[in-house]
Amino acid sequence: MNSMTESYDDTADGGRGRGAALLRNNTLWTLAVLVVLFLFFAVLKPAEFATTFNIRGVLTESAILLVLAVGMTYVIVTAGIDLSVGSILVFSGVVAAKTMVALGGTTAGWGGILLGALAGVGCGLGWGIVNGLLVAKAKVPPLIATLGTLGVSLGLAQVITNGSDVNRIPAKLSNVIGFGLVAGVPWLVVIAGLIAVLFGLLLALSRFGRHTYAIGSNAEASRRVGIKVDRHLIKVYALSGLLSGVAGVLSLAHYSTTTIASHTSDNLGAIAAVVIGGASLFGGVGGIGGTVIGVLIPGVLRNGLIILGAQRFWLDVAVGAVLVVAVYFDQLRRRARERE
Amino acid sequence: MTDPLLEARGVTKRFGHVQALRGAAFTAHPGEVVALIGDNGAGKSTLVKTLSGALRPDAGEILLDGRPVEFAGPVDAQRRGIETVYQDLALAHDLDAAANLFLGREITRFPPLRLLDRGAMRRRAAEAFDELGIRLPDMSAPVRQLSGGQRQCVAVARAVAWASKVVFMDEPTAALGVVQREQVLDLIRRVRDRGVTVILISHNMPEVLAVADRIEVLRLGRRVARLTAADTTVEELVSAMTGGLDQEDAA
Ligand SMILES: Nc1ncnc2c1ncn2[C@@H]1O[C@H](COP(=O)(O)OP(=O)(O)OP(=O)(O)O)[C@@H](O)[C@H]1O
Ligand SMILES: [Mg+2]
Numbered sequence: 070m071n072s073m074t075e076s077y078d079d080t081a082d083g084g085r086g087r088g089a090a091l092l093r094n095n096t097l098w099t100l101a102v103l104v105v106l107f108l109f110f111a112v113l114k115p116a117e118f119a120t121t122f123n124i125r126g127v128l129t130e131s132a133i134l135l136v137l138a139v140g141m142t143y144v145i146v147t148a149g150i151d152l153s154v155g156s157i158l159v160f161s162g163v164v165a166a167k168t169m170v171a172l173g174g175t176t177a178g179w180g181g182i183l184l185g186a187l188a189g190v191g192c193g194l195g196w197g198i199v200n201g202l203l204v205a206k207a208k209v210p211p212l213i214a215t216l217g218t219l220g221v222s223l224g225l226a227q228v229i230t231n232g233s234d235v236n237r238i239p240a241k242l243s244n245v246i247g248f249g250l251v252a253g254v255p256w257l258v259v260i261a262g263l264i265a266v267l268f269g270l271l272l273a274l275s276r277f278g279r280h281t282y283a284i285g286s287n288a289e290a291s292r293r294v295g296i297k298v299d300r301h302l303i304k305v306y307a308l309s310g311l312l313s314g315v316a317g318v319l320s321l322a323h324y325s326t327t328t329i330a331s332h333t334s335d336n337l338g339a340i341a342a343v344v345i346g347g348a349s350l351f352g353g354v355g356g357i358g359g360t361v362i363g364v365l366i367p368g369v370l371r372n373g374l375i376i377l378g379a380q381r382f383w384l385d386v387a388v389g390a391v392l393v394v395a396v397y398f399d400q401l402r403r404r405a406r407e408r409e
Numbered sequence: 410m411t412d413p414l415l416e417a418r419g420v421t422k423r424f425g426h427v428q429a430l431r432g433a434a435f436t437a438h439p440g441e442v443v444a445l446i447g448d449n450g451a452g453k454s455t456l457v458k459t460l461s462g463a464l465r466p467d468a469g470e471i472l473l474d475g476r477p478v479e480f481a482g483p484v485d486a487q488r489r490g491i492e493t494v495y496q497d498l499a500l501a502h503d504l505d506a507a508a509n510l511f512l513g514r515e516i517t518r519f520p521p522l523r524l525l526d527r528g529a530m531r532r533r534a535a536e537a538f539d540e541l542g543i544r545l546p547d548m549s550a551p552v553r554q555l556s557g558g559q560r561q562c563v564a565v566a567r568a569v570a571w572a573s574k575v576v577f578m579d580e581p582t583a584a585l586g587v588v589q590r591e592q593v594l595d596l597i598r599r600v601r602d603r604g605v606t607v608i609l610i611s612h613n614m615p616e617v618l619a620v621a622d623r624i625e626v627l628r629l630g631r632r633v634a635r636l637t638a639a640d641t642t643v644e645e646l647v648s649a650m651t652g653g654l655d656q657e658d659a660a
Contacts, residue, residue, distance in 0.1 A: 271522075274525055275524050279504075279508065279515055279525055283504060283513075285503070286502050286503040287499065287501045287502060290499035291501065294487075294512045294514070295484035296512070352503075353501070353504075354503050
């Protein structure tokens with residue numbers, strides 16, 4: 070019954086299996102909500118909702134947020150928070166765009182695009198390292214440290230651009246990465262999916278991942294067994310910054326402009342996704358599998374409500390409500406488990 | 410008697426105005442249980458921290474196997490076979506027992522990626538728990554879900570699994586009920602029987618007499634008595650701690 074994820078241990082007794090099943094059920098339960106939500110809209114509006122075109126649209130809209138949420142999962146598992154992801158996305162997008170414009174603009178070739186992308190991702194990494202140093206070395210609480218870099222990076226992005234969006238993005242970038250399909254799947258979705266799989270496996274299966282959970286669970290205990298906690302935290306925030314940089318380049322490709330003003334709530338979107346996906350803001354608990362579902366639940370809800378003709382403003386109300394309900398039920402389940 | 414395994418001589422340590430250790434001495438032999446007792450603030454935890462690499466003494470000497478050593482930190486002491494069970498446990502509560510046992514010492518495969526070999530760690534953790542007679546209801550449950558005594562057992566098992574020479578336990582039974590306290594004391598005896606020296610800090614005198622082979626008494630940062638458990642009473646321990654008995658000359 071539990072042989073799917075517990076393939077490596079043959080000494081499994083009843084007790085062990087039960088605990089593992091409980092943990093698994095957390096993600097399973099969230100997945101069930103997603104499926105029910107999907108079926109609900111599919112039954113109500115089969116012609117509009119359950120089409121390849123629309124599903125592709127939902128996945129594309131969710132792809133960039135997923136990239137941010139993957140980094141956010143690592144940060145939240147360490148009991149931290151990263152409010153700066155949306156601003157770093159903008160900053161990285163601006164630097165990438167400026168570089169691409171300098172290297173040929175709309176007609177730039179793949180060489181220029183690659184250099185621009187690297188510049189953007191590099192900036193994201195740099196901001197992430199700044200966050201990491203502030204949190205791990207300067208001991209500024211993550212909430213404040215990343216609130217600071219949120220303001221500074223967005224401000225600097227506006228200084229660089231004089232506050233107006235950079236357009237003239239290479240056509241090849243938007244045509245292929247922004248709108249192109251591979252075997253019917255949008256490039257954006259493929260890239261975000263690969264990132265989720267890669268970093269999901271890293272978090273679940275590697276020593277790096279194990280130490281991430283350990284630090285979120287008990288940083289002092291981790292220090293005492295010789296884990297280099299400060300260095301690890303810097304790496305985790307650097308990863309979140311790096312992925313924000315990647316998201317910046319993807320956003321550039323998809324919107325063909327830097328969308329400076331449109332990312333103020335990306336941080337909340339990413340945090341909500343991670344929490345809906347079952348992570349604890351107290352650290353030590355969470356996973357990329359859950360985060361993927363946590364990105365898709367608001368995505369499907371938003372899309373379905375639009376198709377049902379709901380007024381735009383109601384979308385945020387619904388998504389906010391889902392977040393609170395998800396966390397509430399999670400608390401209930403946690404409490405029930407503790408009492409066991 | 411055998412040569413001492415771990416020894417402190419004339420160790421001093423000051424925190425601001427507080428002179429926590431004033432030339433403290435301590436001796437532990439291979440394969441014995443030594444209880445370190447003393448009033449609150451006598452300097453027990455401080456002494457243990459200097460002996461386990463968590464604190465650097467201001468002056469004095471620490472000898473391991475007869476040779477002077479200076480520990481660069483707790484991890485350095487761990488490398489030399491000295492482990493500590495801290496008063497506040499120091500487990501990662503969201504990880505399971507096996508993960509805690511191997512925390513910071515994970516078995517990994519594929520060097521560049523360092524993927525966890527969970528199977529090997531679970532098997533060896535199960536062996537380690539079996540060997541100490543620890544029964545956990547659920548090996549894959551986060552440690553958070555275990556009882557206080559079971560958690561203490563996990564912490565002790567971790568220290569024992571890695572200690573080749575010495576395990577320090579700072580009040581390991583302080584928060585435990587009667588049954589769980591017995592369980593931990595049993596564990597201490599089993600560890601001793603494997604040839605590992607256990608140094609136990611405790612305020613519970615009957616417990617000290619029940620489990621320790623020898624007792625060293627600390628008062629005001631100095632060792633004031635060394636007693637053999639077999640021919641000592643609770644009254645003698647109390648009088649040693651409070652100043653009625655002073656065997657050692659104030660060197
Ligand atoms: N980090 C520190 N900073 C300042 N003073 C300290 C520190 N650690 C210990 N002390 C002081 O040193 C003295 C000895 O403390 P220690 O913790 O070694 O006592 P103890 O024998 O373990 O007492 P207890 O039985 O209460 O645990 C105390 O007066 C304590 O206040
Ligand atoms: Mg103490």
